Amino acid sequence: DAGVIQSPRHEVTEMGQEVTLRCKPISGHDYLFWYRQTMMRGLELLIYFNNNVPIDDSGMPEDRFSAKMPNASFSTLKIQPSEPRDSAVYFCASSFSEGGEQYFGPGTRLTVT
Amino acid sequence: GNSVTQMEGPVTLSEEAFLTINCTYTATGYPSLFWYVQYPGEGLQLLLKATKADDKGSNKGFEATYRKETTSFHLEKGSVQVSDSAVYFCALSEGGGYQKVTFGTGTKLQVIP
Numbered sequence A: 001d002a003g004v005i006q007s008p009r010h011e012v013t014e015m016g017q018e019v020t021l022r023c024k025p026i027s028g029h030d031y032l033f034w035y036r037q038t039m040m041r042g043l044e045l046l047i048y049f050n051n052n053v054p055i056d057d058s059g060m061p062e063d064r065f066s067a068k069m070p071n072a073s074f075s076t077l078k079i080q081p082s083e084p085r086d087s088a089v090y091f092c093a094s095s096f097s098e099g100g101e102q103y104f105g106p107g108t109r110l111t112v113t
Numbered sequence B: 001g002n003s004v005t006q007m008e009g010p011v012t013l014s015e016e017a018f019l020t021i022n023c024t025y026t027a028t029g030y031p032s033l034f035w036y037v038q039y040p041g042e043g044l045q046l047l048l049k050a051t052k053a054d055d056k057g058s059n060k061g062f063e064a065t066y067r068k069e070t071t072s073f074h075l076e077k078g079s080v081q082v083s084d085s086a087v088y089f090c091a092l093s094e095g096g097g098y099q100k101v102t103f104g105t106g107t108k109l110q111v112i113p
Helices: none
Strands: A005-007 A010-013 A019-024 A031-038 A042-050 A053-056 A065-071 A074-079 A088-095 A108-112 B003-006 B011-014 B019-021 B023-026 B032-038 B044-050 B056-059 B062-065 B075-077 B086-095 B098-103 B107-112
Touching: A005 A088, A010 A019, A019 A088, A019 A108, A031 A074, A042 A065, A042 A074, A042 B098, A053 A065, A074 A088, B003 B086, B003 B098, B011 B019, B019 B107, B023 B086, B032 B062, B044 B062
Parallel strands: A010 A108, B011 B107
Antiparallel strands: A005 A019, A019 A074, A031 A042, A031 A088, A042 A053, A065 A074, A088 A108, B003 B023, B019 B075, B032 B044, B032 B086, B044 B056, B056 B062, B062 B075, B086 B098, B086 B107
């Protein structure tokens, strides 16, 4: 298996622009997680899905952030409008329904200028 | 709620030195415990896990024992290598179908030749 795939790997955008991050989980995994990692706040869970349904979005910082999972093999995290404080590495991870082990993608490094 | 506390880094060791990274947790039930490792520029990957009290997880020379009485899961390695330089995250999952994982803040390890 190719593992969790994220695109793009790097994104540089200007403040106010819309940003869309993409994730393809490992086939057969029914949980998908979006995390944000910064030096100041460490690793933060933003939202997670089970069988394509959002279960807990309490970590989404504000309404500018939205996430979707239209099918079992694809998810997006959208920021509109983006702000410099959104600069971070965003990780997608997936897991089976039992066991708890999460498989992380390589991350998307977002820079908002 | 659940929480994980790790010793603060960075930890700097000479090659072949003994490593201990302390981790303690707070949980309401009987969690599964994990150590994840993050190499520079990569996502997190599972290093080892333990699912019940007194279990020992081990991988690549690293070990950690699930100590329910002290609520601890300290990571150890007898002889570190330069290639072990990374950030190490302790984590827990309540399990039982609840997939949200609580991560510690991470401990950066630097091994010098």
